[in-house]
Amino acid sequence: MALQIKVATAGGSETFVLINTDASHCPLCGRDVHPLRVYALQISSNHLQIAYRCPSSQCMGLFVSYYASVRSTTYEFQGSAPKRATRPDFPGAISETSPTFVEIMGQVAEAEARSLDQLVGIGLRKALEFLVKDYASLLQPEKTTGIRSSTLAQCIENYVTDTNIKQCAKLATWLGNDETHYERKWTTKDVTDLRILVRLCVNWIETSLLTKKYQEDMDGGK
Numbered sequence: 001m002a003l004q005i006k007v008a009t010a011g012g013s014e015t016f017v018l019i020n021t022d023a024s025h026c027p028l029c030g031r032d033v034h035p036l037r038v039y040a041l042q043i044s045s046n047h048l049q050i051a052y053r054c055p056s057s058q059c060m061g062l063f064v065s066y067y068a069s070v071r072s073t074t075y076e077f078q079g080s081a082p083k084r085a086t087r088p089d090f091p092g093a094i095s096e097t098s099p100t101f102v103e104i105m106g107q108v109a110e111a112e113a114r115s116l117d118q119l120v121g122i123g124l125r126k127a128l129e130f131l132v133k134d135y136a137s138l139l140q141p142e143k144t145t146g147i148r149s150s151t152l153a154q155c156i157e158n159y160v161t162d163t164n165i166k167q168c169a170k171l172a173t174w175l176g177n178d179e180t181h182y183e184r185k186w187t188t189k190d191v192t193d194l195r196i197l198v199r200l201c202v203n204w205i206e207t208s209l210l211t212k213k214y215q216e217d218m219d220g221g222k
C-alpha cells in the first residue's frame with residue numbers, strides 16, 4: 001500500500017507525494033530495519049530522495065534512498081546508498097602468506113559494494129597472482145626471483161606441485177584473463193565462477209599450508 005509523505009520541493013516549498021514503500025534495509029550496516037525518515041526532497045517531477053537514519057544502536061548512520069516515478073504518481077523505491085563493503089575474512093595461514101592478496105580482496109569487496117562490476121574481475125585476477133606467487137615463494141624461497149618474474153600461468157606450471165591448487169589456479173587464471181582482455185574465450189562463465197575458483201584456491205592453499213605445518217611439527221613421531 002502506498003504511503004503519503006511530506007516532501008520538500010526543489011523550489012523551496014512543501015508538498016505531499018506517494019511512495020510505494022520505505023527503505024527496509026540499511027546499506028551501511030546491512031541490517032533489515034525500519035529506518036527513520038529524516039528528510040525527503042523532490043528533485044524533479046519523477047525523482048525523489050529520502051534521507052533515513054538507521055535505528056540500530058550499533059549503526060545510527062544516515063543514508064539516502066532513491067525513488068523514481070515512471071508511469072504513475074507513486075514514487076517507487078530504487079535503491080539506497082552508500083553501500084559499505086564488508087571486508088572479507090581469511091584464515092591466518094592465508095593472511096600470513098600473502099598480505100597483499102588480502103589487501104586486494106578488500107578492494108574487490110569495495111568495488112562490489114559500489115557496483116564497479118568491471119573492476120571486480122580484474123581485482124580477483126590480480127589477487128590470485130599474489131596468492132599463488134606468495135604461496136610458491138613460501139614453499140621454495142630459493143626460487144623466489146624466478147617465481148616473481150614468471151607469468152602466472154608459468155608460475156602455476158613450474159612452481160606449484162599440489163594437484164588441487166594447480167588445477168583450480170589454472171582454471172581461475174583462464175577466467176581471470178578473460179576479465180582483462182577485450183574478447184572473452186569462456187563465454188558461458190563469468191565473474192561469479194572466477195570468485196568461486198579463487199575461493200577454492202584459498203581453501204586448497206590453506207589445507208596445503210596447515211598439512212605442511214603439522215607434518216613439520218610432528219615430524220618423526222613420538
Ligand SMILES: [Zn+2]
Pocket residue numbers: 026027028029030031054055056059060061
Ligand atoms: Zn545501519
